Amino acid sequence: MATGNAIRGTRVGSGPTGESERGESAKRTVVSFWCSNGHETQPSFAHDAELPSTWDCPRCGLPANTDMKNPPPARRTEPYKTHLAYVKERRSDADGEALLEEALSKLRARRGEN
Incomplete structure (x- = not known):
């Protein structure tokens, strides 16, 4: 039984999708960081941004860097x-x-x- 609701299934801000409607996406760089537990994190950064030397692992909280074979040691608490x-x-x-x-x-x- 149809209710006649013409906007069913849409949400605020929805519309035609695509680059022409939203504008071009900024260039991104994806960098892999590894912690001493072997977790890999891949945050993305703006293409022209300065990349950090360390990144906190979202899984265990240990510091991570881009060298997979030599991750930074855990911080001494x-x-x-x-x-x-x-x-x-x-x-x-x-x-x-x-x-x-x-x-x-x-x-x-x-x-x-x-």
Whole structure:
């Protein structure tokens, strides 16, 4: 049973397809990048664009380059450190004890304790 809908099956912006309607496509260059897990990624770039030396692999996140036999090594990730861990790197236990004693003596002096 026909409903008489003349625009059924079309979408906004649809029309005749082809280069003459949309204009010419820009020249593209497809480059292969390989990560250390052997994944190949093939992004495309503008023909006259400067190509990057490395690219992040979309599958595993490791860095990739154009040399299939010699991919870049994985980045070294630093473990999360707390503020206290950074302070302990800069100060010795003796320094910490001296600073604590100084702070406590100032606090006691303000309170009128000795």
